Amino acid sequence: MTIATTKSTHPATQRLTIHFRVSLIAFALLALIVPLISPSGTVVMMASAIGIASLVSIGLVVLTGVGGMTSFGQAALMGIGAYTTAVLCLKFGWSPWLCLPAAILATGAASAAIGLFTIRLSGHFLPLGTIAWALSLYYLFGASEFLGGYGGLSGIPAPWIGSYSLEDPRMFYPVIWLIVAVVVVLTLNLFDSRVGRIIRSLRAGRTAVESFGANTQQLKLFVFVYAGVLAGTAGWLMAMFTRSVSASPFGLNAGIEYLLMAVIGGAGNVFGAIFGAGLVVVLRNYLQDLLPFLSPAAGNATIIVFGAILVLLLMKMPQGVWGAVVRRMPFRTVKSHPDIADVGLERQPMPPAGADLLRVKGLERRYGGLIAVNNVDFTIRAGAITGLIGPNGAGKSTTFNLTTGHVRPTAGKVFFLGGDVTGITPREVAGKRVARSFQHVKLVPDMNVLDNVAVGAHLRSRKGVCSGMLRLDRHEEARIRAEAMAALQRVGLADKAWVETGTLALGQMRIVEIARALCMDPVLLLLDEPAAGLRHHEKRALLTLLRELAAGGMTILIVEHDMGFVMELTDHLVVLNFGVRIADGTPAEVRSNPAVLAAYLGGGE
Amino acid sequence: MRRQEQYRLLLGGLGFPAVVSAAIWFLSPVVLPAWVDAVLAAMLVIPLAGQIYRLVFEPLGNASILVLLIAAVGTHLVLMGVALLAFGPEGARGAALFSGRVSIAGVAFTGQQIGVLAFSIVVLVAMHVFFGRSYLGMVLRATAVNRLGAKLVGIPTEVSGTTAFCISGVVASVCGVLIASMTTIFYDTGFIIALKGFVVAVLGGLVSYPLAMVSALFLGLIEAATSFHWSQFKDAITYALILPALLLRSFTAHQEHEE
Numbered sequence: 001m002t003i004a005t006t007k008s009t010h011p012a013t014q015r016l017t018i019h020f021r022v023s024l025i026a027f028a029l030l031a032l033i034v035p036l037i038s039p040s041g042t043v044v045m046m047a048s049a050i051g052i053a054s055l056v057s058i059g060l061v062v063l064t065g066v067g068g069m070t071s072f073g074q075a076a077l078m079g080i081g082a083y084t085t086a087v088l089c090l091k092f093g094w095s096p097w098l099c100l101p102a103a104i105l106a107t108g109a110a111s112a113a114i115g116l117f118t119i120r121l122s123g124h125f126l127p128l129g130t131i132a133w134a135l136s137l138y139y140l141f142g143a144s145e146f147l148g149g150y151g152g153l154s155g156i157p158a159p160w161i162g163s164y165s166l167e168d169p170r171m172f173y174p175v176i177w178l179i180v181a182v183v184v185v186l187t188l189n190l191f192d193s194r195v196g197r198i199i200r201s202l203r204a205g206r207t208a209v210e211s212f213g214a215n216t217q218q219l220k221l222f223v224f225v226y227a228g229v230l231a232g233t234a235g236w237l238m239a240m241f242t243r244s245v246s247a248s249p250f251g252l253n254a255g256i257e258y259l260l261m262a263v264i265g266g267a268g269n270v271f272g273a274i275f276g277a278g279l280v281v282v283l284r285n286y287l288q289d290l291l292p293f294l295s296p297a298a299g300n301a302t303i304i305v306f307g308a309i310l311v312l313l314l315m316k317m318p319q320g321v322w323g324a325v326v327r328r329m330p331f332r333t334v335k336s337h338p339d340i341a342d343v344g345l346e347r348q349p350m351p352p353a354g355a356d357l358l359r360v361k362g363l364e365r366r367y368g369g370l371i372a373v374n375n376v377d378f379t380i381r382a383g384a385i386t387g388l389i390g391p392n393g394a395g396k397s398t399t400f401n402l403t404t405g406h407v408r409p410t411a412g413k414v415f416f417l418g419g420d421v422t423g424i425t426p427r428e429v430a431g432k433r434v435a436r437s438f439q440h441v442k443l444v445p446d447m448n449v450l451d452n453v454a455v456g457a458h459l460r461s462r463k464g465v466c467s468g469m470l471r472l473d474r475h476e477e478a479r480i481r482a483e484a485m486a487a488l489q490r491v492g493l494a495d496k497a498w499v500e501t502g503t504l505a506l507g508q509m510r511i512v513e514i515a516r517a518l519c520m521d522p523v524l525l526l527l528d529e530p531a532a533g534l535r536h537h538e539k540r541a542l543l544t545l546l547r548e549l550a551a552g553g554m555t556i557l558i559v560e561h562d563m564g565f566v567m568e569l570t571d572h573l574v575v576l577n578f579g580v581r582i583a584d585g586t587p588a589e590v591r592s593n594p595a596v597l598a599a600y601l602g603g604g605e
Numbered sequence: 606m607r608r609q610e611q612y613r614l615l616l617g618g619l620g621f622p623a624v625v626s627a628a629i630w631f632l633s634p635v636v637l638p639a640w641v642d643a644v645l646a647a648m649l650v651i652p653l654a655g656q657i658y659r660l661v662f663e664p665l666g667n668a669s670i671l672v673l674l675i676a677a678v679g680t681h682l683v684l685m686g687v688a689l690l691a692f693g694p695e696g697a698r699g700a701a702l703f704s705g706r707v708s709i710a711g712v713a714f715t716g717q718q719i720g721v722l723a724f725s726i727v728v729l730v731a732m733h734v735f736f737g738r739s740y741l742g743m744v745l746r747a748t749a750v751n752r753l754g755a756k757l758v759g760i761p762t763e764v765s766g767t768t769a770f771c772i773s774g775v776v777a778s779v780c781g782v783l784i785a786s787m788t789t790i791f792y793d794t795g796f797i798i799a800l801k802g803f804v805v806a807v808l809g810g811l812v813s814y815p816l817a818m819v820s821a822l823f824l825g826l827i828e829a830a831t832s833f834h835w836s837q838f839k840d841a842i843t844y845a846l847i848l849p850a851l852l853l854r855s856f857t858a859h860q861e862h863e864e
């Protein structure tokens with residue numbers, strides 16, 4: 001196992017060393033004991049409020065910082081959890097403990113329903129949409145007779161253990177932080193799992209991960225529900241802690257405050273979320289004490305301070321405060337690398353060499369009056385290296401995207417191993433073991449190279465969310481990493497495995513994309529300009545690699561501008577110009593074809 | 606140097622409003638004609654929009670839309686807090702700008718209502734002409750589609766921010782002046798109205814001004830109907846209308862863009 005001391009890459013997946021773990025546990029014990037023995041009740045109240053807010057803020061880290069969806073509505077979802085608890089306790093006489101799963105189910109169902117609408121929105125429509133439904137829920141809480149109107153519901157019984165009541169805030173306080181601890185562990189595990197890799201890729205766009213078989217819509221919905229459930233759990237805690245529920249803590253201002261906590265922490269960091277929650281709760285407490293001294297009307301002025309902090313943070317410290325705090329700590333978090341298994345994932349057989357792998361018949365794609373691809377036919381045989389060439393704007397990339405499902409043809413058919421695959425989605429194409437690289441590199445810059453490559457193995461592994469959160473996926477994960485490492489070794493970038501991907505040169509990123517594609521164990525490998533940006537000796541290495549892959553039974557279709565490279569590499573060439581196929585044959589035949597010469601060098605027709 | 610410029614802007618930005626505020630302070634015991642009040646209010650509010658842009662959004666520069674949106678929410682909090690400090694939690698109502706009543710086809714309109722309708726139509730036509738015909742309008746549109754691309758072909762993208770904020774400042778302050786006499790105004794009324802505006806814009810599909818106006822009338826009808834039958838759920842229903850509108854949009858909208 002390689003042990004290197006690189007700087008931590010994605011904060012969410014920091015693995016902690018023994019020293020750090022010990023100090024963390026000591027800190028946790030201290031945090032548990034101090035409020036219990038402190039003479040002032042305020043400390044317990046504040047520490048409890050921080051714990052409850054942390055849950056909502058951790059949900060926002062998953063949703064916003066990692067998943068890329070900003071929500072102002074988490075307070076409203078928290079309200080659903082709190083009101084569910086209050087109603088079940090007071091009107092149906094349920095036990096407070098039984099209300100926890102009920103609150104989780106209710107918020108889960110509500111956020112699934114709301115999420116179905118919300119996650120389809122893009123850009124700024126998504127957060128604006130959350131503002132609207134958050135206000136709607138808030139007014140619903142306040143207006144409902146059944147929910148006690150704006151006065152709310154009070155007299156919720158305190159939870160108990162055996163015959164021991166947790167009525168005293170000092171007694172309930174450990175319950176809050178126990179739940180926070182469990183959530184932190186589950187969330188960190190989730191980020192560091194098969195599903196977590198895809199979730200962390202969501203911000204970089206959906207095209208790439210969909211091409212490796214991940215269902216991004218489903219995952220976005222999952223992330224939304226996860227954040228909602230955390231808010232719902234916080235709602236239950238709040239109902240249990242204050243023993244009464246009213247609409248005011250679930251309004252839009254509260255929703256904005258939770259987002260402020262996540263922004264202070266630096267979106268994407270679970271511990272930062274707790275830090276942000278602490279800072280906001282403490283600050284609010286002191287501002288409420290302090291401001292009325294400054295001016296009698298300033299009681300509500302906390303809102304001005306919070307707004308100004310939010311704006312200033314975005315301007316001066318867009319990465320959040322937590323990162324800066326950690327850098328000034330006396331100890332460093334050193335990343336230890338996870339285990340890599342000795343064997344990778346199982347491989348599937350390749351189709352017999354020479355079989356009809358991909359057949360394209362009369363393929364056409366129109367964009368309004370423009371015909372990008374016009375009546376193109378070609379056949380790719382298994383085990384061959386086929387080149388797709390042509391001048392700029394010839395329709396190469398469109399043809400490429402038509403065969404991978406990223407663009408739907410307006411006419412014509414695509415057959416894969418004899419079956420009609422015309423117009424299927426990129427995910428279905430991935431299911432047929434067709435892997436691709438992209439002309440414009442699509443990797444997650446703040447994830448390490450190994451994790452980016454491991455995305456390619458998504459369809460060859462199956463552990464889900466639950467096994468990921470409960471760490472039941474370690475065996476499979478180690479094998480996925482072995483597979484990714486093997487792919488990196490093949491392309492000659494194994495020494496970069498733990499490096500943050502964004503720091504690589506563009507040419508190296510293209511090679512990482514090939515490694516990711518290899519991780520899929522593909523039958524057909526589609527490469528879009530892989531040699532662009534490579535130096536001479538890197539091109540030689542790529543040439544050798546692609547030949548080895550073809551010798552191993554893999555079929556390759558390549559779009560490339562470097563003619564020397566293409567002529568030397570391929571067995572078969574298809575030449576396009578203005579969307580029309582003008583030649584089809586061996587490199588030698590194509591080289592002497594007058595139509596090709598005219599297309600490339602100009603000249604009379 | 607850049608910083609000095611910021612300070613200068615801040616001072617210039619504070620000087621003019623300070624004079625206007627002082628004028629308002631000293632004139633407040635005097636009962637002035639409604640239009641003088643309106644002009645004073647506009648003189649205070651319109652430059653504010655430009656100042657906000659320079660102070661908050663210009664320094665954020667090339668930040669993502671989400672960051673800008675969160676910054677906008679932060680600014681909103683500050684403004685609302687200041688409004689609460691300045692005006693207190695009690696509501697206020699202004700005098701009508703236009704008096705008199707007109708009856709059209711048996712329906713009675715107040716002068717103010719006619720003024721609102723007329724202003725809506727003026728804004729509608731002005732926006733249409735501005736974005737469709739004028740150079741500045743096209744600069745704004747080009748910048749909205751692709752800032753970098755617009756810059757590369759020589760479009761002065763830096764003017765678009767100031768222009769957009771000034772236009773929104775003018776429209777918003779006239780809206781405020783007009784509505785002041787029609788309903789009781791609280792420190793946060795503007796936000797509630799603006800958010801309804803967003804619901805309306807989504808209902809109208811975010812594509813055309815006339816369609817947005819039609820959906821505004823539709824929202825008004827729904828609001829009137831719900832306040833008659835289930836008055837306590839009026840606001841809940843109004844904002845919940847965003848959900849079916851979003852659903853509709855998600856089926857019709859094309860795939861999200863990337864990069």
